[in-house]
Structures are given as structure tokens and as C-alpha cells.
Amino acid sequence: MSQSILIIEDEQDLASTLEYSLKQEGFKTRVALTGEAGLPIALNEGWPDLVVLDLMLPGVSGIEVCRRLRENEQTRTLPVIMLTARGEEIDKVMGFEAGADDYVVKPFKVRELILRIRAILRRIQPERGEASPLVTFGRLKVDYDGHRVWVDGEETNLTAMEFKLLTTFLSRKGRVQNRDALLNDVWGVNAFVQTRTVDAHVKRLREKLGPAGKYMETIRGVGYRFRDRPDDGDEA
Numbered sequence: 001m002s003q004s005i006l007i008i009e010d011e012q013d014l015a016s017t018l019e020y021s022l023k024q025e026g027f028k029t030r031v032a033l034t035g036e037a038g039l040p041i042a043l044n045e046g047w048p049d050l051v052v053l054d055l056m057l058p059g060v061s062g063i064e065v066c067r068r069l070r071e072n073e074q075t076r077t078l079p080v081i082m083l084t085a086r087g088e089e090i091d092k093v094m095g096f097e098a099g100a101d102d103y104v105v106k107p108f109k110v111r112e113l114i115l116r117i118r119a120i121l122r123r124i125q126p127e128r129g130e131a132s133p134l135v136t137f138g139r140l141k142v143d144y145d146g147h148r149v150w151v152d153g154e155e156t157n158l159t160a161m162e163f164k165l166l167t168t169f170l171s172r173k174g175r176v177q178n179r180d181a182l183l184n185d186v187w188g189v190n191a192f193v194q195t196r197t198v199d200a201h202v203k204r205l206r207e208k209l210g211p212a213g214k215y216m217e218t219i220r221g222v223g224y225r226f227r228d229r230p231d232d233g234d235e236a
Helices: 012-024 035-043 062-071 089-098 110-123 160-170 179-187 196-215
Strands: 004-008 028-032 050-054 080-084 102-105 134-137 140-143 148-151 154-156 176-178 216-219 223-226
Touching: 004 012, 004 035, 012 028, 012 110, 028 035, 035 050, 035 062, 050 062, 050 110, 062 080, 062 089, 080 110, 089 196, 102 110, 110 160, 110 179, 140 160, 140 196, 148 196, 154 196, 160 179, 160 196, 160 223, 176 179, 179 196, 179 223, 196 216, 196 223
Parallel strands: 004 028, 004 050, 050 080, 080 102
Antiparallel strands: 134 140, 140 148, 148 154, 176 223, 216 223
């Protein structure tokens, strides 16, 4: 079955180019020129497998569209790639904090965007092997099949890439992971995405996990490590 992409982009020429190119690659596509037009397609129709979202939209901004998608139960794990002409670090951080899974600065090559789309769609499913679909680690409980996470019994909502990052850490407890390895294994596009993308996602993931965020340790000058066991005071 063809995967579906919702393009929310106010530049008509760019939207048409993306629509044509994605259709040529076998995707089903729909285009909305404003956030107001795009939100009902995703929220009410539940149509896309991924959203390509412009940051600087008229009316409802891309940041606000992304936030609303993350607040809705139906679309909270829907992958979002944000497009913007603003490439400053603060803009990228804002995009990631709003819940974007990736960030592409204009002008860009359409082929690069397609590679990123394929990489995200391919890698958002966790690789469990023979692991149980429900895993408990201290304060943390993860339902792989249901794509749900609880901390101290309270559910927390993660984006698709945050969930993939967490499950990658869990599968490698006690092993140091450098940023390049995480980019390759989680995003799959390390040739295009900067290592700061990892830092932004880890920071956001720690915040969402609250007291369980301490399980992800920073190894200065190297990368990150997920503890091999919880604290003695935490539940087993």
C-alpha cells in the first residue's frame, strides 16, 4: 500500500513541485496551502503517514500546527518534517521543541527531502527482535506495539522520532552511543542531519520523561549512554 504525505506549504510552486515529485516516487499526496486547511485533513480525516510542514505559514504558523498535531491523541506520533527559510539554531530548536521530527532549510534539493521522508517512515517502527512488547525499566514502562510510554504510571506523549530514540537507547542499555551512530541508526540520514539534532531530541526527551530522564546520561566528549540498571530507589 502506498504511503501518504500531506504537504502544508503556502508557496504554490514549491507545493506543486513536491506533490509531483512525491507522486513520481509512489507516494499518495495532498496539498494544503494554509495551516487552517491542513489541520482538518490530519486531525479529522487521519489521512497522512507523514506531514511536510512549512514553518512560515500565513495565519496559523507551522509551529502552531505542529503543536496541535502533538496535542491530539490521533496525531501525536505522526511524523513531521518542517521546512523553513530560517536556518538559525534557535529556529531549529523551536521546531524540535514543537514536536518536529526533522528540519529542512530552504532552498533544498527535493531528492534530499525524499530521502529524509523515506528514512523516517522506515525507521519509526522500533526494532524489538525477541523483546517483549511491554518493557519496564525502573520508573519507565514502554509499550512497543501501542507506541505508548508511562513514567511512574502516568502516560507521556512522545513524537515518532522521540519514541524511536528511546527504544534505541533501551535496546543498548549500558553502551555508549556517539551522536553519529544515533543519527545513522535513528534518523538514517546522517549525511544530511547535524549532530545537534541528537542533542535537541535528547534534551526534549529528558524533559518529557521527567524523573526517568536521568536514565539517559551524557558522556562528555563522546555522546550518551542509557543506564544498564535503574537507581536502587527506583522500582525494578
